[in-house]
Amino acid sequence: MSSAMPPFAMSSVDRGSIGDMLSDFFRTLETRDALGPTERDALVGAVSDVRVHPEGDTLIRAGQHAEHSTLLLDGMVARASYMAGGKRQFVAIHVPGDFVDLHSLLLRRLDHDVVALSDVRVALFPHAALRRISEEHAHLTRLLWLLTVIDAAIHREWTARLGHSAAVRMAKFLCELHARLDLIGGATPQGFPLPLTQAVMADIIGLTPVHMNRTLRNLRESGLAVVRDGLASIPDLAALRRFADFNPAYLYREPEPR
């Protein structure tokens, strides 16, 4: 998984195991609505490639014409917007089971980069295959559409975070990531892995690295959360959520007919 290693294309013998690889994705979908076996097969059949990328790789560049959408299987990726002056702001962060750029099916070119925050493994869905799904599977299409509008709901929450202090913003982020990881079994009530540098977290929250450091100390000293050594420890989740005024409703984690 070194930086020099080229993206690895799936061999045909792996086809049978794609369903396993998509388990987090299926869980993400079924959290929102039931998935039929035909729909499951259609999704498995739409995967063209599985690839790995090392931490730091830019998987997709803003403005590039997109021919496929990317599902995250393992690791973390972020979507990055670069401003005049080279400053970077992350506009989204993704965990396994998330479609990173399903919206590129409609947009054709993205308004942001996609970068690997850790070593990652992704599955590629060619737009031709997704368009076929949109022609033949109306309900599944609505489920995919749903994923993009939940993505937008998370964007809204990030926008609304703007009005709060650094500590509350960071607490909100920890609560959100905890809830999203919990959905795929990646968190316990006591915490979750968070293999990000303070500089990266600063670009997520919209702070300078220096102030992110002070904010983390602040959270640590108030006993709300300890972020250290690639781990977020949460002594009292309810207390953290109270402090962050966190309401997970915007993640739409309940099944409804769509």
Add this chain to the structure above:
Amino acid sequence: MSSAMPPFAMSSVDRGSIGDMLSDFFRTLETRDALGPTERDALVGAVSDVRVHPEGDTLIRAGQHAEHSTLLLDGMVARASYMAGGKRQFVAIHVPGDFVDLHSLLLRRLDHDVVALSDVRVALFPHAALRRISEEHAHLTRLLWLLTVIDAAIHREWTARLGHSAAVRMAKFLCELHARLDLIGGATPQGFPLPLTQAVMADIIGLTPVHMNRTLRNLRESGLAVVRDGLASIPDLAALRRFADFNPAYLYREPEPR
């Protein structure tokens, strides 16, 4: 259009004029892809009601079960998120031709309020009718899907705005609104109507009203924009865009096959 007047339900004789009322909406769609006559008819046929609301009305409340989606015909509405302490943050603002809550078709209940920033007229699309479109018109469904992902792209831009000074944030907002109004013929290179109080603009940008006032004075004195009496005057649009580092690519205003 008084506050006491109940929402006005369309009489059947108005049916023929719905196509006219949707002209801004059709323009919004056709900016992104060609629309067939069958698709146009399907959209016209999906409208159940036309209603008016006075300024200040809350059209939709967060958490309410939604039975229809709302298209803005005239006026301006915003989507509002309320925080602990009663502080309000707008997470989106809409101009005629925008679907305000197309995403409620998938989400079923919204994570934000929708409030009228002026007297408004809206068209209602029952979810049953939209779901029928999603079963029978795959291409039109992708166009509607596209509208929601452009909405998300605007959310991302608002999130990325976070890292800038108050003056740049406001300048970015003015550039965006200018570009969006221009699409439906609602702006000239010299400016556009902006019937919002400074308090409302403060809730959009994420500032206190006092600081919004100073920021507007700042923009005025640097000759970049004069916001006054419900009007945004822009002496030199290119200069404002340079100052704001504004790139309208995220609005996806070019037609592409979808």
Add this chain to the structure above:
DNA sequence: CGCCTTGTTGAAAACACTCAACTAGAGTGG
């Protein structure tokens, strides 16, 4: 070992917020 990245802390400056006061105009009722 030297070099790089990451994390940490201090001090000063910049930015935005709060509190407070005051103006101007629209609308109301005596």
Add this chain to the structure above:
DNA sequence: CCACTCTAGTTGAGTGTTTTCAACAAGGCG
């Protein structure tokens, strides 16, 4: 007609948060 009230906008002064600039410690890795 005028006083009253309300909202919107404006300005000043003081406070608090976040940034900037700078320096340094700890650890990984060539």
